[in-house]
Amino acid sequence: MLARELISLHEAPREAPLFSESYPRLSAAAGYEAARALHEHRVASGWRAVGRKIGFTNRTIWPRYGVYEPIWGTVYDRTLIRAVDNHARVPLQGLVNPRIEPEICFGLRSIPDRRRLTDCIEWMAHSIEIVQCHHMNWKLTLADATTDNGLHGRLIVGAPVAVPEDLEARLPAVQAELYRGLELVDRGVAANVLGSPLAALAYLIEVLGKQPHAPALCAGEIVSTGTITDAHPVAAGETWSTRISGLPLPGLTVEFA
Numbered sequence: 001m002l003a004r005e006l007i008s009l010h011e012a013p014r015e016a017p018l019f020s021e022s023y024p025r026l027s028a029a030a031g032y033e034a035a036r037a038l039h040e041h042r043v044a045s046g047w048r049a050v051g052r053k054i055g056f057t058n059r060t061i062w063p064r065y066g067v068y069e070p071i072w073g074t075v076y077d078r079t080l081i082r083a084v085d086n087h088a089r090v091p092l093q094g095l096v097n098p099r100i101e102p103e104i105c106f107g108l109r110s111i112p113d114r115r116r117l118t119d120c121i122e123w124m125a126h127s128i129e130i131v132q133c134h135h136m137n138w139k140l141t142l143a144d145a146t147t148d149n150g151l152h153g154r155l156i157v158g159a160p161v162a163v164p165e166d167l168e169a170r171l172p173a174v175q176a177e178l179y180r181g182l183e184l185v186d187r188g189v190a191a192n193v194l195g196s197p198l199a200a201l202a203y204l205i206e207v208l209g210k211q212p213h214a215p216a217l218c219a220g221e222i223v224s225t226g227t228i229t230d231a232h233p234v235a236a237g238e239t240w241s242t243r244i245s246g247l248p249l250p251g252l253t254v255e256f257a
Contacts, residue, residue: 031146057226073150
C-alpha cells in the first residue's frame with residue numbers, strides 16, 4: 001500500500017501527509033523497502049540508476065530537521081545533470097519544495113573497500129544536489145526520508161578532477177560558499193559532513209552491507225556525499241552559484257527554470 005502511494009506521489013508530484021502519520025509503525029527499514037519498490041517501478045519504466053546520494057550527513061543541521069542519522073537514495077540518468085563549463089540549467093517542474101545543497105561527489109573506479117577508500121575513487125567533483133520534500137514545511141521523520149528515496153530530486157555534477165594523494169588530509173578543510181545572485185547565503189566546511197566526505201562514503205558502504213535487498217556500490221557509480229551547508233529553498237527564475245576553496249574544484253552556477 002505504501003509503495004503504491006509513493007509511486008503515485010512521484011508520478012503526480014504534490015504535498016502529502018507524512019508517511020509516518022499514515023503508517024504510525026513505519027520504520028526507516030520499511031521506508032527503504034518502499035523506496036525499493038519505487039526504484040523497481042522506475043527501472044521497469046526505462047530509468048537507469050547511475051549512483052547514490054547520501055543525505056543528512058551534515059551534523060550541524062540535524063536538530064533543525066529532527067533527523068539524527070544519514071540516509072541514502074538512488075540517482076538516475078533522468079535526475080543527473082552534468083554541468084557544462086561549470087554551468088547548468090535546471091528545470092524545477094516535478095519537484096516539491098526544492099532546496100539546494102552544495103556537496104562533494106566521487107566517481108568510483110572499483111567496488112569500494114572501506115579500508116582503502118581513496119584507491120577505489122577514480123575522480124572527484126563539486127556537485128549540487130536539489131533535494132525535495134513532499135511534506136509541508138520540510139517537517140518529517142527519518143522514516144519519511146528513507147521512504148522518499150532519500151529526498152533526492154536532481155544532482156548537478158561539475159568537472160571531474162584527479163584525486164590528490166593527500167585527499168584524506170585536505171578534504172575536511174574544504175570550504176563552500178553558496179550565493180543567490182550576488183548575495184552570500186551560506187558557507188560551510190566539509191568537516192561538517194561526518195568529519196569528511198570520505199567518512200560519508202564509508203558510512204554508506206557500511207549501511208548498504210546491512211540492507212540485504214540494497215544493491216552494493218559498484219564501479220562507475222557516482223556518489224554524492226551530502227551538503228556542506230544547510231539546504232536552502234530555490235525557485236524558478238533564480239540563479240545560484242558556489243565557490244569552493246581548499247581543493248582545485250571549480251564552483252558551479254545553476255539557473256533554475
